[in-house]
Amino acid sequence: MTSSAHPSARPAGLPVDLDEAAHRCLVAGFDGTAGVPDELKRLVDRGLGGVILFTRNVRDAEQVRRLTAELRALRPGLLVGIDNEGGGIGHLVGAGAPEVPGSFALGVADDPALTGRCADALAGHLASLGITVSYAPVADLQHHPRNPIVRTRSFGAEPAPAARHLRAWIAATERRGVASCAKHFPGHGGTETDSHHGIAVDPRSYDELRADFEPFRAAVDAGVPMIMSAHVVYPALDPERPATLSRRILGDLLRHELDFDGVLVSDALEMKAIADRYGEAAGARIALAAGADQVIVAVPDLEVTLACRDTVLGALRTGVLPEERVREAAGRVRRLAVRYAAPAGAVDGWDAGAGLEAARRAVRGRPVPSGVRGAHVVDLFPPPHPALNWGGEDLLTAVRAVDPTATGTAVTGDPADPDAVVEEILRACGDTPLAVATCDAGLHPWQERLRAALMSRRPDAVRIDTGLPEGGALCSYGRGRVNLRAVAEALAGT
Numbered sequence: 001m002t003s004s005a006h007p008s009a010r011p012a013g014l015p016v017d018l019d020e021a022a023h024r025c026l027v028a029g030f031d032g033t034a035g036v037p038d039e040l041k042r043l044v045d046r047g048l049g050g051v052i053l054f055t056r057n058v059r060d061a062e063q064v065r066r067l068t069a070e071l072r073a074l075r076p077g078l079l080v081g082i083d084n085e086g087g088g089i090g091h092l093v094g095a096g097a098p099e100v101p102g103s104f105a106l107g108v109a110d111d112p113a114l115t116g117r118c119a120d121a122l123a124g125h126l127a128s129l130g131i132t133v134s135y136a137p138v139a140d141l142q143h144h145p146r147n148p149i150v151r152t153r154s155f156g157a158e159p160a161p162a163a164r165h166l167r168a169w170i171a172a173t174e175r176r177g178v179a180s181c182a183k184h185f186p187g188h189g190g191t192e193t194d195s196h197h198g199i200a201v202d203p204r205s206y207d208e209l210r211a212d213f214e215p216f217r218a219a220v221d222a223g224v225p226m227i228m229s230a231h232v233v234y235p236a237l238d239p240e241r242p243a244t245l246s247r248r249i250l251g252d253l254l255r256h257e258l259d260f261d262g263v264l265v266s267d268a269l270e271m272k273a274i275a276d277r278y279g280e281a282a283g284a285r286i287a288l289a290a291g292a293d294q295v296i297v298a299v300p301d302l303e304v305t306l307a308c309r310d311t312v313l314g315a316l317r318t319g320v321l322p323e324e325r326v327r328e329a330a331g332r333v334r335r336l337a338v339r340y341a342a343p344a345g346a347v348d349g350w351d352a353g354a355g356l357e358a359a360r361r362a363v364r365g366r367p368v369p370s371g372v373r374g375a376h377v378v379d380l381f382p383p384p385h386p387a388l389n390w391g392g393e394d395l396l397t398a399v400r401a402v403d404p405t406a407t408g409t410a411v412t413g414d415p416a417d418p419d420a421v422v423e424e425i426l427r428a429c430g431d432t433p434l435a436v437a438t439c440d441a442g443l444h445p446w447q448e449r450l451r452a453a454l455m456s457r458r459p460d461a462v463r464i465d466t467g468l469p470e471g472g473a474l475c476s477y478g479r480g481r482v483n484l485r486a487v488a489e490a491l492a493g494t
Contacts, residue, residue, distance in 0.1 A: 013317050020047030021330035022312050025288055027052050027081070027265065031300035033059045036070055039302045043309070044071070049294055049333045050079035050133065055091040056300060061129060064095050068130030068343075077337040079179075081133030084122050085153060086355070087480035089388050098125050100355030101486075102478040103138055103165065104468070105362035107155035112168035114361070117354035119169040123176035124350035132178050132340045135228060135265075137169045139182040139215040140189040142468070148443055149194040149385075151468055152478040157189075159211050163218035170222045177344040179336060182219035183228035184267055185254055186243060187212030195231035195273035196387050199242070206236040217258050225262045225336055227254065229292065231273035241290075242273060245283065250291035263336045264291060268298040268387075269308065280304055281311035288312060289321050293329035359486035365465070365474040371493015372462055375399070376429035377408035378454065380447040381439040381466065381479065395437050395466065398484035403492040407432070414446035422453045434458045435491060439479060440467035462491065 014022075023043065027050040030040050040051070051071060058064055068080050084090055087102020098121035106115045119137070126134055141162060142154035155162040166182065173180040186209065193200040202209070216227065229244040237253065238246040244266045254260050266287045269275065274283040284295045297305040315321035379395040396408035409428065415421045436454050441447035455461050463473035464487060476487035 014313065018316065018323060018326065019313070021326050022316060023047035023309065024049040024330040024333045025294050025312065025326060026050075026284075026305060026309060027079070027294050027296040028302065028305045029054060029296075029298040029300055030302060031056055033057055033063055033067065036067075036074065037302065039306070041074055043302070043305065044074045044078055048075075048078065049330075049337075050081055052135070052296055052298055053080065053082045053091065053131065054298070055094075058091055058094045061095040064092070064129045064131070072130070072341070077334070077341045079133050079333075079337055079341050080131050081135055081179075082126070082131050083136065083388070084126060084134040085136040085138060086118060086122055087152060087478045087483065088384070088393065089153060092125070092129070095129060096125070098122055098350065098352060098355060099480065099482045101359040101362060101480050101483045102152045103155045104142070104152035105477040105483060106165055106358055107161055108364060108477050109358050109361040110161060111358075111361070112164045114354060114358050115165045116168040116172040117351045118358055119172035120176065121350040121352065121354055123173040123178040124347055126178050127176050127344055128347040130343045132343055133181070133226070134173060134178050135181045135183065137166055137180065137182060138184070139166055139219055140184055140187045141212050141215065143190045143212075144192060146192045146443060147189055148192070149196070150189040151440065154189055155215075159214035162215045166215050166219050167222045170219060170224050174223065176347075177340065179225045179340040181226035181228050181265065182216055182224045184230035184232070185216050185227050186230065186234065186237070186249060187216075188230045188232055191232055195242075195267070196271045196385075199273050199277060200230075200232045202232055202234050204236065209234060209236060213253075213258065216254075220258050220260045225339065226265055227260060227262065228265050228267055229287075231267050231271055241286075244274065244292065245278070245286045245290050247290040255291060261332075263293045263332045265294040266292050266296055268296045270297065270299045270304065281307045284308035285311050285315045285321055288329060289315075289325060293332045355480075355482045356485060359476070359478075359480070359482035360489065362477050362483075363474065363486050363490045364477070365469065365472070372433045372435065372491050373403055373493070374405040375403070375407075375433040375435045375462070375491065376425070377406055378425055378434070378436045379408060379410045379466075380437060380441070380450055381410075381412060382444055383412055393479055393481050393484055395464070395484050395488065398481070398488040399491060401485065402488050402494045406492075411450065415450075418446070418450055418453065422450065422457070425454060426457060429458070434461040435464055436461050437464035437466055438470070439465070441470060464491065
C-alpha cells in the first residue's frame with residue numbers, strides 16, 4: 001500500500017470535527033532525527049493526538065529540542081511523548097538523560113522522597129527537551145518468577161510499597177508539568193509471556209488479581225493523568241479479550257470501580273499479542289470501542305498508522321464504532337493537551353546525583369568486606385530488548401571505572417561451545433579473583449550452565465546478580481548504568 005492510498009484531504013461522509021476527533025485518538029511513531037515526514041505532517045494537520053519518540057529519533061539534546069519545536073509548530077496541541085522509566089529502559093542516552101536506577105532498585109531502597117528526586121530528574125530533563133508526556137511509571141507488581149518483561153521495571157511484589165513509590169513518582173513528574181502514565185493496567189507481572197512476542201495470559205482468580213489493582217488505584221488517587229492498558233488476557237476478568245480490547249476491564253473495572261477519568265492509552269498495537277491475533281487496524285477499532293481514548297502505533301512505518309486511522313474512520317461511517325465514543329475519547333485527549341501539550345518555560349535544574357545514591361542504597365546480598373581488586377569479571381547477560389533497552393551496558397566497564405586493574409569477559413548469548421568459553425575465561429583469570437555476574441539466569445539456562453561450570457572450578461568466585469536476586473549473591477536489582485556502577489563499587493570496596 002502506498003501513501004497515495006491515504007489521501008490527505010478529509011473524506012466525504014464524516015463531519016470535519018469528527019474526523020479530527022478520530023485523529024486525536026492516535027499516537028504515531030516515525031523515523032528519523034532531522035525533520036518531520038510529510039505523511040506525519042498531514043496526520044498532524046488532520047488532528048493527530050500525539051507522537052511517540054524512540055532512540056531512532058534521538059541524536060543529541062539540541063536536535064531533540066529542534067524536533068519537538070518543529071512538531072509543535074505544526075499544531076500546538078500535539079502531545080509529544082516517550083518511554084522514560086529509568087534504569088535500562090529509555091531512549092534519551094544520546095540526549096544526556098539523567099542516570100537513575102530502575103524501579104525495583106528504588107523499591108528496595110524504599111525511600112519515596114529519593115524516588116521523587118529520581119523522577120524529578122527524569123521529568124526535568126524531558127521538559128528541557130520539549131517532551132511533556134512520559135509513559136512511566138510501571139505500576140505492575142512483579143509476581144511470577146518467570147515473568148520475562150516486568151521484573152526490575154516494577155517497584156516490587158507488594159502493593160502498599162509500590163503504591164508509595166508511584167505516588168512519589170507521579171507527584172514529582174506533575175510538578176514539572178509533564179504527564180505521567182501508570183502502566184500496564186490491570187498488571188503484567190503475573191504472566192510467563194512478554195506481550196511484545198505473543199499472547200500473555202494471567203490465569204489467577206479475581207481475588208488473586210485484586211492486589212494488582214491497588215497500585216493503579218493509588219495512581220488514580222494521586223491524580224495520574226494517563227493509564228496504559230496491558231495486552232494480557234485475564235480469564236477471571238474477561239475470558240475472550242486482552243485488557244486493551246476489553247470493555248469489561250477498561251470500562252467496568254478501570255472507569256467505574258477505580259473511577260479513572262483521565263486518558264486511557266493502549267500499549268503499542270504492533271506488539272504481537274495484538275498484531276498477530278487481531279491485526280493493528282482491527283486492534284485500534286476494538287480498543288477505542290472498548291473504552292481506550294488513544295491507541296499507540298509505535299512502528300516508524302506510517303503506513304501502519306494510516307491503516308489504523310482508515311479502519312477507525314470506516315467504522316465511524318458504518319456505525320460499527322459509535323460517534324459518541326470517539327468524541328468522548330477525543331474530549332479527554334483535548335483536556336490532556338490543554339494541561340500538558342505546551343512545555344513549561346525555563347526549566348530548573350535537577351539532582352543529577354539522586355540516581356547513583358539510590359542505586360548504592362539498593363545493593364544487597366553477600367558482602368565483600370575487604371573489596372576485591374584486580375578481579376576478572378565475567379558478565380553474562382541477554383541481548384537488550386529491542387523495544388525497550390538503550391542497552392549494551394556491561395559490568396566490566398563499570399568495574400574498570402573504579403578499579404582499572406580489573407579484567408573481564410562479557411557473554412551476551414548462549415555460546416556455541418560453552419566448554420571452550422569456560423576454559424578461555426579460566427585461562428584469562430589465572431590466579432586472580434573471579435567474579436561471575438548473571439542477569440535473570442533462571443530465564444536463561446545458558447547463564448546458569450556457565451555460572452555452574454565456572455564456580456565448580458572456582459568455588460571462591462564472587463557471585464553477582466544484575467537482575468532480580470537469585471540467592472547468595474551481591475545484587476544490583478537492575479542493569480542501568482548507575483546500578484552497575486553501584487555494584488561495581490561494592491565489589492571493589494570503594
